[in-house]
Amino acid sequence: MTADAEQTWGSTLDSVVVYAQGALCRRLARGTVPPDGRLRVTGLPRSLDPGSLRARVLRSPGVRVTEARVEVGAEPLGTGTPDALRREVERLRDEGAAARGRRDRQLGLIEEVRGLYPAPPPRRREEPHRRTPVDAWLELADFVDERLAGLHTRLAELEEALLRVEHGLSVAADRLARASTDAPSAHVETTVSAVLRLDGPGGTAEDRELELELEYGVPGAVWVPAYRLTHRQGDDTGRLVLRASVAQRTGEDWNGVRIALATADLRRRTDLPRLRSIRIGRRQPAPAPSGWREPPAGLADLFAGYAAAGPRPATTAAPASAGSAPVAAAAGGAASAPVPPPLAPPPPPPQPAPQGYGAPPAALPAPGGAAPDFAQPRRLQPGGGPRGGGGFGMAPPPAPAAAPAAPAAPGRAAPAAAPAPSPAPAPAPPAGPPQPSNAELDYAALVLSGPDEHSGRRGRLFPGAPSDPAAAEYRRRAEAVARLPLPGHAARPRESAGSFDHRFDAAARADVPSDGTWHTVTVADLPAGLRTEYLCVPSVEQTVYATLVLSNATEQALLAGPVEVTVGDDFLLTAALPTLAPGGVCRVGLGPAEGIRVSRRTNLHESTAGLRNNTTVLDHRVHVELANRLAKPVTVEVRERVPVTSEPDVRIEERADWTAPETGSGQERHAPGTRVWRVDLPAGGTAALDGRYEIRIPAGKALVGGNRRS
Structure with missing residues (x-):
């Protein structure tokens, strides 16, 4: 397939789904299919994952994509390229x-x-000292x-x-x-395109107007949620806007695309596990993987004549004279007899067969020798070839017997025969069918080794060199956005989402350049329940604080992130919003409420009780007064705390109308012994609250002078 025989289509980026790290891009291309069904779609970024490319035909039944692969091309930049x-x-x-x-x-x-x-001139020894005029010194200075x-x-x-x-x-x-990384960074522009082949009902999709969808994954995109809460003073309604801070360095600008935000992990596998049946009885061999088959029987004889012809003549070596023979100098200065040149090169030493598709037989036959017996059963083993595992083939043959020792030269003693080393036991091949890797299953990237390769690779398929060696560097630069410092109060979506995954679709198209900095994208308006409440803990601080109770009224969780609170037309503060499940409630502080006053007084009375006055009674009384100076009725929650004991003899009796706060899933956590008053104050009204509790301590456990408390 050549570039001249392919029709080129342009493509436009339509939508992007940004995951916790990485993104899934969707491009659209339109055009007329050529007669042979081959076409090339351009516009893909350099950082894309080639294994994630997917292509399909939209709104055209019967036409399908039968081949899709990524190709990288380069061409010089024009003079008008903006740089x-x-x-x-x-x-x-x-x-x-x-x-x-x-x-x-x-x-x-x-x-x-x-x-x-x-510098005065040199003075001779017999000459007297000379006088230098001062004017010359001053003029020089x-x-x-x-x-x-x-x-x-x-x-x-x-x-x-x-x-x-x-x-x-x-x-x-x-x-x-x-700046955006969408522009070329060198004088040579590298283009990444998808080469497709379409087939229709009759074999090809000739002369049809079609629309294609390309989907591919890219690294180098992250996002964190953010919110904007608008509240009107004196009103129980508000507006919660979900926004997202998006940063990407994928190598292409996202201009006018539909953006969706997901909390899932793009690299996590989502395919279902293959459940194999367990049978009791005779063991059955596991089926071989699809695409693998036994090597052909005549693969060894295919290169026998090529091997017998000898190596190619060297083009740089000097020609030897006729009748010359190599002469080796002896150790004692005498030359040994000339050795005639061999008629054929010696066979290469046996090597273990590398693993690959279409493995050769266990041993190559010698010229004129008997062919190996292919009828004998052979065991398959995965990986482990001389190049570190590429493909699958036969188990390596057993080591050949040691060759007979060469005869000793005349006039020399024969060396002592060295004991033959005991052959090491061959490792047992792993059980089970072959397990090809992703590179070996990419049939479009497999390369057939030629006859110049060694005997273990001739005529076999191996993964070729990557089409774009610089793609790894582009991906490494793109993944640097994952180390960007987060905005204030922001949290990673993968951390705040917990064990659930959520997706948020933006209501309008947005622009996000590929510059590796944070950009704010408005996602949607969320329905949220809002009401204003006032809270005070007078035992700690006699100040009433205004709080905004926010409830999640959506079917999705609100992830943790910063929320900008605006009251009326004035920006108030930026707070941290926790993760809220559907129906969850949280409080957002709005600061002190100057229109509501609170005061607290306490009184302690100590006495004894019992038949013999053997019980010390500590009577605590609390008096709280509230005054509303606002022009509207308010609800104030007053919190107090009573002691908590773990001694069975020490009793605490409460004599007040306060209540314990509600506890349960999704409720606010409170300290032990917390008690709550909820008071409705009209505009300009006041209220008084009285609380009382008694601590009864046996005399044997009371501390002398230790019961005085405020």
């Missing part, structure tokens, strides 16, 4: 180098002028000062220019680093 940021960085880098060179030369001139000093002043002024200008260039270079480099 302004990179050219700007290169220009500023050159200007910075030139400005730095001018500054260094100016510093050199300053050092030269600074080194000027008067004035010259040096004037020259240095001018040079330093010029140096300040050069350093300022260098600082401006370095600042511009840092800004341009930062813009280039944050």
Whole structure:
């Protein structure tokens, strides 16, 4: 299949599903199918996973895709390719180098002028000392000062220019680093395309207007949820907007695409396990995997003549003269008899057969020898070839017998025969059918080894070299977005979703450039129940706080993340929203409520009771007063706490109208001994609450002077 015989279709990115890490992209392509049904769809990113490519025909029954594979091509960039940021960085880098060179030369001139000093001529031994005129010294000093002043002024200008260039270079480099990776980064543009073949009811889908859908996975995309809560003062309704912070560096800009957000793990396997039956009785062999078959019987004879012809003549070696023979120098200086050249090269040493599709027989037959017996049963074994496991084939043949020792040279003693090493026991092949890897099941990527390969690889299929060796580097750069620092109060969706997976579809199309920074995408308006309540714990702080009770009225969970609370038209705060299951309730604090006042007083009375006054009674009384200065009725929840004992002899008797808070799944957790008052205060009204509890301690367990408490 050549590029000239294929029709090229363009494609547009239609939708993206962003998972906890990674994304699943969907492209659409339209066109007329050529007569042979072969076409090429362009526009795919460099970082895509080739094994995730899926293609199907939309709204055309009877036409199907029979082949889909990824191909990588390269072509030089045109002169009109937009690469302004990179050219700007290169220009500023050159200007910075030139400005730095001018500054260094100016510093050199300053050092030269600074080194000027008067040097008297050398005096002979018999000559007296000479007098130097002071005017000459002063004129030289004035010259040096004037020259240095001018040079330093010029140096300040050069350093300022260098600082401006370095600042511009840092800004341009930062813009280039944050720019989208959709643009080509070199002078050669690399294109990734999908090569498809379509078949119709009659064999091909000729001259039909079709619409294709391509789906593929890419790394380098993450998201975290965020919320915006708008509340109107004095109203029990509000608006909760689900937003998402999305960052991606997949190599293509998402312009005008439908975005969906999922909490699932894209790399987790979702295929169902294969349940095998367990039978009692005679063991049955497991079936071989699909696509694997026994090697052909005549594979060894196919290259027998090629091996007997000998190696190819070397093109760089010098031709030898006729009748010449290699001569080896003896150890004592004498030359041994010339050895005639062999008629055929010696056979290569036996090697274990590598694993691959279409494995050769256990041993190659010698020219003119008997063919191996293929009727004997052979055991299959997975992996373990000389190249680290590629494909499946036969078990390696047993080691051949040791060759007879060569006769000793005349005039020399025959060396002592070395004892033959005992052959190591061959490892038992693993039981079960072959288990091909993903690379070996990619039939389009398998390459047939030619006759120049060694005997273990001739005529067999092995996975070829990757079509895009630089794709791993692109994927590594794309996965760097997973290490971005999270926004405040944000949590990973995989951590907050727990054991359930959720998907949120954005209501409108959005744009997310491939620059590796966070971008906010509005997803949808969520129905949420809101009501304003007021809470105070006067035993800790005599202040009433306004809280917004938020309930999840959707069928999906609200994931943990930051929520921006706006009261009226003013932004109030950013709080952390916990994960809320459907029907869950949480509180969002709005700060102190200045219009509601609270005060608390306590009284302790100690007495004795019992027949012999052997029980100490500690009578605690609590008095709480509330005053509502707001123009609307409010509900205030007042929390108190009574002691909790683990001693069976110590009793605590409550004499108040407070209640214990509700406990259960989805309810707020409270400390032991918490008691709650719920008071409805009208506008401008007041209320008084009285609570009382007694602690009865036996005299034997009471501490003298230790029962005084506030």
